Amino acid sequence: MNKFCNNIIFFVLVQVIVIALLIASSSSEPIKGHHDDINSLIPYFKTWHVHTINGLSNDKMLLVYCKSKDNDLGIHNLTAGAEFSWQFKLSVTGRTLFWCYMAYDNFHAALNVFWDNPIFFNKCNNDNCIWIAKDDGIYFRNFAKKVDELRQTWGQGPL
Secondary structure, eight states: OOHHHHHHHHHHHHHHHHHHHHHHHHOSSOOTTOOOGGGGTGGGGSOEEEEEEEOOSTTOOEEEEEEESSOEEEEEEEOTTOEEEEEEOOOTTSOOEEEEEEEETTEEEEEEEEESOHHHHHHTTTTEEEEEEETTEEEEEETTTTEEEEEEOOEESOO
């Protein structure tokens, strides 16, 4: 097949998926006993946002360095109350993963800040994942439970 035909087939396929998503989302009541597999595709069409926030006391500066396998987001120095955030779409391979290294004074921590998991998506309020650096460690805002959860304590000293 030539490239033009492949593009037409791809376009039609995308349109069918979008229409299916619209039909599924317009239904006000689920069918009893019916598992709606189309909902599992919705995260792949969203734009996801990850926020890292400096919640340290006493105007301490926070160093944040985040990356994925394909994206180096650079080093950022955040003043008190400031944030560094980025947005992206999920990989269709189901292997989206971002991690960050954070440090201040003589303390440091490294952790995963986004991974491809439906339970994690729900905790992120289905599009915003918020991480807050506080004096005792790094917290994840769990929207499902409406709490900030301590996920990583600070290590002390050089790496």
